[in-house]
Amino acid sequence: MKNTRTNNEINAGSMADIAFLLLIFFLVTTIISEDKGLMVKLPPIDENKPVEVDIKKRNLFTVLINKDNQLSVRGEPMAMDALRANAKLFIRNPKNDASLSENPKNALISLMNDRGTNYSAYLHVYNELKAAYQELWNEAAQKQHGVTFESLSSSNQKTIKNDIPLVISEADPTDYGEK
Numbered sequence: 001m002k003n004t005r006t007n008n009e010i011n012a013g014s015m016a017d018i019a020f021l022l023l024i025f026f027l028v029t030t031i032i033s034e035d036k037g038l039m040v041k042l043p044p045i046d047e048n049k050p051v052e053v054d055i056k057k058r059n060l061f062t063v064l065i066n067k068d069n070q071l072s073v074r075g076e077p078m079a080m081d082a083l084r085a086n087a088k089l090f091i092r093n094p095k096n097d098a099s100l101s102e103n104p105k106n107a108l109i110s111l112m113n114d115r116g117t118n119y120s121a122y123l124h125v126y127n128e129l130k131a132a133y134q135e136l137w138n139e140a141a142q143k144q145h146g147v148t149f150e151s152l153s154s155s156n157q158k159t160i161k162n163d164i165p166l167v168i169s170e171a172d173p174t175d176y177g178e179k
Contacts, residue, residue: 058099059106061090065125067116080124087132091164104136104164112171126168133166140164 063083064072071078073086091107093100101107109129113122134149140160141149149157 055108056102056106059101059108061087061101061107061109063109063111063125063129065111065113065117065121067114069118069121071125080128083125083128084132084135087129088136091132091136108167108169110169110171113173115173117173129168130166133164136164137161 062072062074066072071080071083073083078086087109090100091104091109093103111126111129113125137149137157137160140163141147141152141156144160145152145156149160152160
């Protein structure tokens with residue numbers, strides 16, 4: 001007797017083609033985001049031994065971020081929302097206070113963080129310090145030219161940046177919060 005049952009097989013010959021086409025489709029249409037990182041201009045590599053520079057304590061604005069993301073500015077605790085205003089006051093020193101920088105060209109901001117510091121806290125502090133400089137540049141542009149800093153010509157922007165140079169020194173992370 002002859003077997004009358006038919007064999008029910010699925011023809012999978014084109015399945016590999018379909019899977020390959022789907023793979024190509026997703027590879028082509030997927031957008032891979034790139035981390036932008038911090039836009040920081042690094043100094044050129046210098047093979048010579050660094051020269052020791054004596055910095056007056058009054059010209060140094062030290063900002064420390066501990067493992068608990070708490071700020072210490074010039075040895076005193078400070079809230080994050082007060083950092084920008086204090087940095088601007090330190091850099092500009094409008095009343096010639098003997099405890100603040102001699103002038104904006106001598107002002108140096110030293111930023112140090114603990115190894116346990118959250119990246120978001122570090123970025124927040126860094127952005128606040130850069131924003132302090134940006135506000136100072138805008139104030140100088142308004143005072144000197146009556147326009148915003150961004151609308152100035154590049155030569156006028158450069159003049160203002162020479163008068164108020166952005167100097168943020170970043171130290172290697174430490175474990176000072178663990179002590």
